[in-house]
Amino acid sequence: MNKKLRPAVIAGNWKMNKTPAETTALINEMKPLVKDANCKVVLCVPFIDIAAAVAAAEGSNIEIGAENVHFKESGAYTGEISAQMLVESGVKYVVIGHSERRQYFGETDQTVNLRTLAALNAGLTAIVCVGETLEQRELGYTETLLKFQTKMALTNVTKDQLKNVIIAYEPVWAIGTGVTATAEQADEGNGYVREAIAEVYGKDVAETVTIQYGGSMNAKNADELVAKTNVDGGLIGGASLKAEDFSIIVKAASK
Numbered sequence: 001m002n003k004k005l006r007p008a009v010i011a012g013n014w015k016m017n018k019t020p021a022e023t024t025a026l027i028n029e030m031k032p033l034v035k036d037a038n039c040k041v042v043l044c045v046p047f048i049d050i051a052a053a054v055a056a057a058e059g060s061n062i063e064i065g066a067e068n069v070h071f072k073e074s075g076a077y078t079g080e081i082s083a084q085m086l087v088e089s090g091v092k093y094v095v096i097g098h099s100e101r102r103q104y105f106g107e108t109d110q111t112v113n114l115r116t117l118a119a120l121n122a123g124l125t126a127i128v129c130v131g132e133t134l135e136q137r138e139l140g141y142t143e144t145l146l147k148f149q150t151k152m153a154l155t156n157v158t159k160d161q162l163k164n165v166i167i168a169y170e171p172v173w174a175i176g177t178g179v180t181a182t183a184e185q186a187d188e189g190n191g192y193v194r195e196a197i198a199e200v201y202g203k204d205v206a207e208t209v210t211i212q213y214g215g216s217m218n219a220k221n222a223d224e225l226v227a228k229t230n231v232d233g234g235l236i237g238g239a240s241l242k243a244e245d246f247s248i249i250v251k252a253a254s255k
């Protein structure tokens with residue numbers, strides 16, 4: 001196990017929050033607070049905020065991501081956004097398969113896989129989310145489910161493309177609930193994801209993949225979570241909407 005083989009990435013997931021004007025203000029507030037980061041700093045923002053985010057982050061160490069991408073290159077898909085559109089807008093990362101999309105918008109393991117392939121083929125880095133519900137955990141299916149979701153998401157992803165994949169382990173019961181997984185649970189879940197990658201691509205490759213934890217990570221608990229062997233940073237919802245809190249998490253991952 002060697003954390004030095006993979007970069008820690010702290011990514012904010014703003015969800016459906018912030019207008020373009022608020023985006024500019026928040027990023028301007030964050031920039032000086034995270035400028036000395038020793039980890040990657042990413043903000044995944046609503047589509048409509050991308051232009052403002054890219055402009056505000058220019059010349060800083062903050063990179064911009066989107067929160068979803070469609071899997072087709074173009075066509076009659078009203079309301080959707082293609083990978084190429086994101087690339088041309090200055091986006092470098094995209095969140096795929098977030099549990100809120102799985103829960104409310106009909107996202108399946110198949111569409112997660114298609115979106116991942118589309119993102120990778122366009123040169124984006126995919127932040128693919130996996131995670132069990134409380135019921136699945138209580139039934140003892142956490143390992144099976146995490147390995148299945150990971151392998152499904154990565155179907156037909158080449159070893160070379162895997163360099164542009166980040167997996168975020170986000171237990172559904174910990175998202176937006178204030179209930180954080182313990183550092184041990186986070187490390188264990190991330191470990192299952194790494195094992196699944198090792199089963200497909202080999203152990204050496206699996207050691208190079210960044211695996212984040214997400215779910216109520218905040219300024220108070222980040223230190224303990226990111227110190228774990230298998231936790232290479234985090235995907236941060238609520239706490240990424242506050243410059244000070246987000247910067248404390250970035251500092252925790254920079255140690």
Ligand code: PGA
Nearest residue numbers: 175176215216236237238
């Ligand atoms: P949370 O969200 O930090 O607000 O729990 C995390 C996420 O959904 O990515």
